[in-house]
Amino acid sequence: MTSYAMRHAAFAVVGLGAMWVTSRIRVDRYRRFAWILYAATVLLLVAVPLVGVATKGAQRWLDFGVFTVQPSELAKLALIMVPAAILAAGYTLGRFAGVLLAASVPIGLVALQPDLSTAVVLVGIVMLMLILARVPLLPLAPLFALGVASIPLAVLFLRPYQLERIHVFLSDSADPQGSGWAAWQADIAIGSGGLWGMWRQPQYALRAEYLPESEHDLAFASLVYGWGLVAGLAVVIASSIIVWRATVAARTARTREAALVAAGIGGLFGMHAVVSIAQSLSLLPHTGMPIPLFSYGGTAAIIGFVEIGLVLAVRRDGVARPLWATAPRRRRLPRGVSVGAVAVTASLVAMTGVAWHLQTDRGAEFREASDGQLMRCIRLPAERGQILDRAGVPLAVNAPEYTVSVVARMFDDNNAEVRGRLAALLGITPDQLAETIRDGGTEVEAVLARVGPDRARAIVDAHVPWVLVYPTGRRQYPQAATLATVLGYVGVADTDDMQTWPQLALGARVGKAGLEKQYDALLRGIDGSQCVYVDPAGRPVATAVRVDPVRGHDLRLHLDSAMQQVATDALTDAVRTSGGDLGAAIVMDARTGAVLTMASVPSYDNNVYGPPVDAAALAAQTQAPGPGRMLNHVFQSAAPPGSTFKIVVASSNAQYGVVAPDQMLAGGASYTYGGHTFANWQPMGPNSLIGAIQWSDNVYFYQLGERLGPERMATTAAELGVGRPSGLDLPGEIAGFLGTPESVADIGGTWYPGSTLLMGIGQGTVTASPVQVARWTSGIASGATVTPQLAASYGPGEGWPIPTAAPHQLSFADKLGPVRAGMRASAAAGTAGQLASLPVPAAAKTGTAEDPSAPGKGLNAWFSAVLPFDAPEVVVTVLVRGGGFGSATAGPVVKRLLELYLAQTRGTAR
Incomplete structure (x- = not known):
């Protein structure tokens, strides 16, 4: 960047010298100067295809060793001065044709380079001079029509990169990393430049590298990027001053030729400034148009100073000498020169406003983009x-x-x-x-x-x-x-x-x-x-x-890994020896919901997941026998709860008072209802509520369920958490199912009269996961349900506690005495009597549930217990699917875990 600045400064020095020389030329010698310049321009343009330097597929420069020259820049000035010289004496058809003939030579040579964008600019300059020279509109009309008609044909002559620029301008979906790169970088440069630019930032030199053609086509964007909108405004003001100085010179010129030269130069500067700044703001396609004097380029800079020198000469000649020309001033004044100057100034001011709007509305976005693109x-x-x-x-x-x-x-x-x-x-x-x-x-x-x-x-x-x-x-x-x-x-x-x-x-x-x-x-x-x-x-x-x-x-978890290992080993033995296919065991604090153990078999080795995944080990593990090894069956498997649900039905009776706890209901080996016979697991005599829970009397609970009805049983069950997730802090918990006539109808099923009886013993339309069974067991035993939770705290050391949900007090807690007495009787001398040997009194409920999905005889073994009975601390629930009788298969696992808990908390021997 510094080398460009130094070279441009050297060009400026040469240009200032050339400006001083041309400012001394007398306006009556402009005609001779015009034709000399024209001849030199044509000769140089002819030499370009022969010995010119090629860049980007076009030959535009002549290399003289020490410096290079771009003849097309000379052509711009030549096509101002030659039409001015020809039309100075007024319009005739011959002079009009002469201008067109003279202009066609350099325009054609430039188009052959090929440099279509500069050729278009030259055509624009000629049209500008014809308008300024007051050529009647009638002969101009065919030229305008020809220009409009040739626009579609111009596509045939455009190079791919030029077509791409037009596509980017017309499309809102141009890839910023591809075809829209230049436009996006110009937006970033102007939008993030702010008022004073980014030149003070350490990475500015690197940022500037991202702006393509920053010294030429996008010089305005580069200037704003580095020195801010203030510098851009300075360029706008300088360009406007040049345009207005040329306009004033044209209005005070002593000859018509001088007026046309000054007006044409002012128009050229205005055209360059407006188009160049507009392309930096993406208001026009990128045309490769530089800003005179400000864009890098030796030929353009020197010619720009020469043009200013010619305007100064016109101005000096008009001020220093009396206006004695014979032609009336109205005829000498170029057509629309003042209106054009106002239009150029208004356009530049409006574009300054666009730049300001870009900075204020999207400045933060572009600054972030500027920062982001130069870092990986x-x-x-x-x-x-x-x-x-x-x-x-x-x-x-x-x-x-x-x-x-x-x-x-x-x-x-x-x-x-x-x-x-x-x-x-x-x-x-x-x-x-x-x-x-x-x-x-x-x-x-x-x-x-x-x-x-x-x-x-x-x-x-x-x-x-x-x-x-x-x-x-x-x-x-x-x-x-x-x-x-x-x-x-x-x-x-x-x-x-x-x-x-x-x-x-x-x-x-x-x-x-x-x-x-x-x-x-x-x-x-x-x-x-x-x-x-x-x-x-x-x-x-x-x-x-x-x-x-x-x-x-x-x-940090509430979980006890030593207890988890014991539970897993005991559960594995129970599943294997009973012929079951899966098992689950949960040990939970009945007061807080803290989960001490959550064992599930079969399981899998999570070490194979890495990452990266051990593909061979994962494939072998996937093919290993055992259902649902990726699931934790404590909360992701639901099964008929069987007789463990009887304490829920008993609690519903306590809530609604349908049968007195001491009332004896008929016993027997079965119960007949609606023409169907429902079996007991063994023949029994009449039982009260406590005896029915103690010995898990099916016949008693058939009758109790019939008298309660499904809605009341479901209402109590819902309060105990049946049919909905427990709130355990693990993803993927299932809800189970709590059926009622209404909910069964909703899924397209039929509620039969016997469905109510089956619900009374935890069969049919009720399924639950072991964690749900543990919740209702502890809830009934203590009077409040808890939310199970594994996580205890996080952070260093003891960390910060992760609070657990407060226990939910049951609305019928004060009526549950008989139910608890039945659970105690079961653990002391009933179906769960194996817990009688524990040093602390326990309460429990066993279950043997019919399950068509279970292997073997299709019986699931359930066992759920709490201790101490009078103030429950811990609940243990075990399920072995296909394990047979709950007391025989799941009971030993529960007893082993309760013994371990007592050994840990009270130091009692096993």
């Missing part, structure tokens, strides 16, 4: 927070592995010493390093290797320039399958993740399942970046700002 940033992934159990045992950690990468294009052949140092640190040869960098393609970053912590520290300590070291983000899960369905896994963000978190960077790692997904915003942290300045070709040239990543928060 390499993402520095944040280290993900760990997931810990209640004792601080790590459950999800980051692999001690680091990515080593480089800003690829800075490691060229001139950096052999640096590349050698880095290759030695990586334990490879310089040739291998060079090949790896080449394989990085055109990206700013080239990933070289994954290394362990020791090698990563050595590379960081070596301070090798342009080298980045950051964690790979691969996740490890020490408990693997034991906690996979709870913790989930991490993967590369996809389209759905991008919609959820719009600020995610491409390639970012996010939680895809389980707690990793639920608490991703806490665990993920905030990525950092290392930015580099790049030139318009995308080559890095310097380091820019670095933002260090912020590590994610650790997440």
Whole structure:
């Protein structure tokens, strides 16, 4: 930029000298000067195709060694002076034809270069001179008509880049990185330049490189970019002054020829200024029109000063000498000269307003674009927070592995010493390093290797320039399958993740399942970046700002990993020995909802998901036997709850008082209703509510369900959380189903009379997940339902607590005494009597539910218990699908977990 400025200053000095010389020419010698200039112009234009210099597919310059000349710039002045000389004596048809003939030679030669845009300008100059010379409109009309008619034909002669410029101007969808590059960069330059420009900013020289043809076609945009709108306004004022000085000179000229010369020069300056500034503002297609004197170009600058010198000569001649010309002044005054000057000035002022509007309305946008395009940033992934159990045992950690990468294009052949140092640190040869960098393609970053912590520290300590070291983000899960369905896994963000978190960077790692997904915003942290300045070709040239990543928060759970392991082992044995196909166990604080254990079998190994994914291990795992191994069956599987639902029905009776708790209802081996027989699991005598719960009497609950009706049972069940998600802090929880005549009809089913009886024993139109069974068990035992929650706190150390939802007090809590007594009786000497040996009294309900989807005999084993009975602290619920009788299969698992809980909290022996 400095070299251009110095050369242009040298041209200006030469031009000032030429201006002084031409300002001394007497106006009566203009005719001779015109024809000499014309002859020289034609000779030079003829020489251009023979010995001219070609640039961008066109020959426009003559190289004289020390300097170059663009003859088409001389042609502009020649086509002002020659028509002025011919038409000075007035209009005749012959003179009119002479002007056209003289003008056709340089115009044709310029068009053959080819330089169609300059040829169009020359045609415009000739038309301007004919109008100024007061040529009658009748002979001008065919010329105008010919010009309009030739516009479509001009497309045939336009070069591809010229057609592209027109397309960009006419289209609103031009690619800013492709065909719309120049227009977009001009908008950025003007919009972000502000009042005083960006020349003070350290990266201004780099910013200026993004503006194409900044010294020529887009000189106005370049000026505003560097020196602000004030500098642009100065150009507008200077151009207006030149136009008006030429106008005044034309009005006071002593001869008609001098007046035409001054008016033509003023029109030429005005035309150049308006078109050039308009193209910088994208108000016209980019035509390659420079601003006289301000755009870089030796020939144009010198000719511009010569033109000003001629105007000064006209002005000096008109002021210094009396106006004794014989022609009336009205006839000497060029046509429309004042109107044209006003129009040019108004246009320039209006365009200044457009530039101001661009800055005030979209300045921030363009400044951001200016900053953004000269930087490329390499993402520095944040280290993900760990997931810990209640004792601080790590459950999800980051692999001690680091990515080593480089800003690829800075490691060229001139950096052999640096590349050698880095290759030695990586334990490879310089040739291998060079090949790896080449394989990085055109990206700013080239990933070289994954290394362990020791090698990563050595590379960081070596301070090798342009080298980045950051964690790979691969996740490890020490408990693997034991906690996979709870913790989930991490993967590369996809389209759905991008919609959820719009600020995610491409390639970012996010939680895809389980707690990793639920608490991703806490665990993920905030990525950092290392930015580099790049030139318009995308080559890095310097380091820019670095933002260090912020590590994610650790997440501490209520979960007890030791208990989780015990639960998983016990559950696995229960499923295997019973012939079941899946199992689930949950241990939850009955007071707060804190989840201590959430075991699910079968499971999967979440370590295979990396990232990157271990494809072979994932394929093998996918083909392994076992249903729903990707699901946590505690909250993602629903099944008929069987007899565990009887305490819900009993609670409904407590709420509505249909049958007195001590009232005995008929027993037996079955119950007949509506012509159908409904079996008991074993023959029993008459029972009260407590005895019916203690021994899980189906016949009692057939009768109780019949008397309550489905709506009242459903109302109580809904308050206990049946048929809706529990609110557990894990994604993908299912709601189960709570059927009523209305809801069954809504899904196209039929509610039969026997459906009410089946509902009374937890069959038919009721399904629930183990976490829902645990909620109603603890809710009935304590009088309030809780919201299960795994997360306890986040942050360093003990961190900040994650509050749990307050317990929901049941509206019928004070009426549940008989139901609780039945649950206690079951645990003391009933179907759940195996819990009688516990050192603390428990309450429980067993269940053996018919399930067509279950393997074997199609019986699901349920067992749900709380302790202590009088002030419940913990609830344990177990399901083994296809496991048979709940007391036999699920009961031992529940007892084992309650024993472990008591050992941990009270120090009691197993």
